Amino acid sequence: MRNYTFEIDFDDVLAPFCGIAVELANAENPGLNATVEDIKSWGAGEEGSKQSIIARYYDDERILRKQHVSDAAREFIYKLMEMGDVYINTAVSPKYAGLRYEQIAEQLPDFPLENVILTFSKQTVKVDFQLDDGGHNILKSQAKYPILMRRPWNSHLSGVLAVNDYSEFLIMVEQIITASIKKVKPTVPSVIALIGPSGCNKNAIADKLAADGFAMRIHSVTTGEASKNHDKVSEEEFSGLKFISHTVYAGNRYGIPVDAIEEALASGLNAVIPTDITGSIAMKKEYPVVLVFCKASHEYMIDNILSKGLDNEAIKYRWLSMEKELMNKELCDVVVNSERVEDAVEVIKDLFA
Structure with a gap:
């Protein structure tokens, strides 16, 4: 190798760096009561905000000493x-x-x-x-x-490869290294993670696998708009739930509930989840997962996106993330042509044959 x-x-x-800056800021600014969650972006932030006060300590030698x-x-x-x-x-x-x-x-x-x-x-x-x-x-x-x-x-x-800890990074590296040289042979029950840009039929494929009784469809929750694929919760409710993975897309938070996955696998069924590459890597820490990249042409995906009746901002986010998400193809275990849903479903079923 x-x-x-x-x-x-x-x-x-x-x-740690920012956490130490927060400690120093709180110690020397009574009543500030800041946390790292108050740091919304890299830099000084808005003048007078907690972030701007924390940022004053970024060049403080005491951080390095601590x-x-x-x-x-x-x-x-x-x-x-x-x-x-x-x-x-x-x-x-x-x-x-x-x-x-x-x-x-x-x-x-x-x-x-x-x-x-x-x-x-x-x-x-x-x-x-x-x-x-x-x-x-x-x-x-x-x-x-x-x-x-x-x-x-x-x-x-959003739209970038991301991990939450060292173990996820190592899993992602292993996935990248082995995906191109190791043929996957999943067993039942496994998590079928459907990866691909918006408009590539991930949800339609998941629905068909569920309708055929081949897998239990797992729905994510979101702080954005509710849909047939996502259940809406408040920011407070989202923060209180337990997820195997959570991410941000187009400014909204999305999470995959742990309970739903474990219910499916405990029943002996595959679990099928349209997700991103980050979510699938996080799941690999806990469950057997096969990563399926859903491949469609640019024209096909754009037509699908435009047919959803989304506002201009949502369309922009999906368009901007498309190229980066297409790069995830080489990270997946198998690639299916997703323009014909039934054909893609049969290819996925054959993986388990």
């Missing part, structure tokens, strides 16, 4: 080093460059310091895999597979 290259961010990926690489982060880095060449790419102020090198040398003693890159221009580095919490870095990345580490300040970003 070839050696892969990994570019890993330091702040808020390997060691940062600590956890055992889990250390194990994660050393695991990646077994798989290939790892680079820690960190956007730290030049005046703290020496301190950052000291941090890494002390807390990651087996990591080669020559593989530490200090730059604010992360888009100049070309690697196979990048993991970063900065949405701006992911959107400009030259990595073959740029992957976002989900944090409150990037929760609005």
Whole structure:
């Protein structure tokens, strides 16, 4: 197996940063009562907001002094080093460059310091895999597979590969590496994750599999508009539910309920879920999952999107995310032509034969 290259961010990926800034802000601004959830984006935010007060501490040396690489982060880095060449790419102020090198040398003693890159221009580095919490870095990345580490300040970003923790990143890397060389042979019961852009018939295929008694259709919940595929809940209700995966799309939150999946699998039925690649990777941590990419032409998908009666904003989001979602094809276990629903359903059934 070839050696892969990994570019890993330091702040808020390997060691906390914003959380420490929040602690300092609360300690020195009585009554602020801020949390990391108050950081809605990267940067100073609106003047006078909690985010703007927190941002004043981003250049405070005390943050670096308080940062600590956890055992889990250390194990994660050393695991990646077994798989290939790892680079820690960190956007730290030049005046703290020496301190950052000291941090890494002390807390990651087996990591080669020559593989530490200090730059604010992360888009100049070309690697196979990048993991970063900065949405701006992911959107400009030259990595073959740029992957976002989900944090409150990037929760609005959709249409990109994203993970919630180290284990999901490792699963995603494994899926990417093996998808093209390993033929999948799923067993019943499994989760059938249907991946693909809006307009590619994911929901129609899921409905047909359910109608044929081949799988139980799993519906997600959303803070957006209710539909035959999504049950609407309030922001408060959404925050109180337990999901195997949740994501943001077109400004709305979507989640896949744990209970529904476990009910289907416990009954001996497959569970079929139209989802995104991030949701499917999260499910792989807990369940047997086969990733099915639903492939359709641009013209077909655009016609489908326009026929749904969506407002212009919703159409724009689906259009903008289409190209990035098409790139997920090579991450999936199998590709089906989804323009003819019945043919796609038969191909999926044959996987289990």
